[in-house]
Amino acid sequence: MKKITITLVTLITLISCGKTEKDLTVNGTIKGLKKGTVYLKKIEDTLLITVDSLVINGDSNFSLQSDLESPEIFFLDLDKHSAEQDRIKFFADKGVTEINTSLKNFVFDAKIKGSKQQEIYEEYLLMISKVNNKRLELIKEKFEAQRAGDSIALDSLVNLDNGLLRRRYLYTVNFALNHKDSEVAPYLALSEIYNAQLKFLDTINQTLTPDIKNSKYGKELEAFIKIIKETEK
Incomplete structure (x- = not known):
């Protein structure tokens, strides 16, 4: 026993x-x-x-x-x-x-x-939230202009919204380029601007450091860009 x-x-x-x-x-x-x-x-x-x-x-x-x-x-x-x-x-x-x-x-x-990545991600979210909040205000204003039948005001608001959208894309691209040594960069490319022009995604991908290129999101970005290029042939 x-x-x-x-x-x-x-x-x-x-x-x-x-x-x-x-x-x-x-x-x-x-x-x-x-x-x-x-x-x-x-x-x-x-x-x-x-x-x-x-x-x-x-x-x-x-x-x-x-x-x-x-x-x-x-x-x-x-x-x-x-x-x-x-x-x-x-x-x-x-x-x-x-x-x-x-x-x-x-x-x-x-x-x-x-994680350090969380700190960087929060920095991005803080800035981009200001653009998103402004776009929400414009959505309300566009609805009111449409309901009032004010086509001139509506066209102006649509142009403003398109400008904010471009600003959002460019800020995300620049943020990713400035954080090429962080996994946040390829993640933002995949999650926030996946439908951006290929040249932007390709630029981000080419500037990533070797370690980041070999990370989960780095590999996914590389594969995603490859699919786009093959589709466009």
Whole structure:
């Protein structure tokens, strides 16, 4: 009996030692959450998949893990056992990312700390949000001009909107070129200006550093540009 016990303890120890730590750990707390399920998700082959999850029952702290080859976008989903579901988008790198937020304003209260890529991505989002907010104002003004039958005002607003759209594209291109040593650059090319002129995408791709070219989004951008070029032949 004693030999069996020793054998079992040895086996458990070996199994425990054989377990490897995941590349990415996402820790945090959701203030006010008493019950719900937190999911860590990412895009794989165009599908949003769950890589880890945790049922919350009284303790608002959470810890989730995932394998990670190179920095990429992840999502923190909260299912509050209701019809409503919230999702926080963030750029993760190997190591620990910390996300603290609240149940009441899950997305807007999120404070994300972890990767250098996230800091760069937030810098981009801050600037581009100003352009997006202005475009939303123009949409309202265009609707009012159309309803009033004011074609002159409508044409003027359409031109302003087109100008803002061009500004948004050019800012994104310049931001990517200025951050050629970050995985954020090819990600923005793929997610924000994928329908831009090929010359812009190609320029971004050509300026990426070797490490970034070899990253997940760097390889995807290269493949995407190749498809466009073959289609245009």
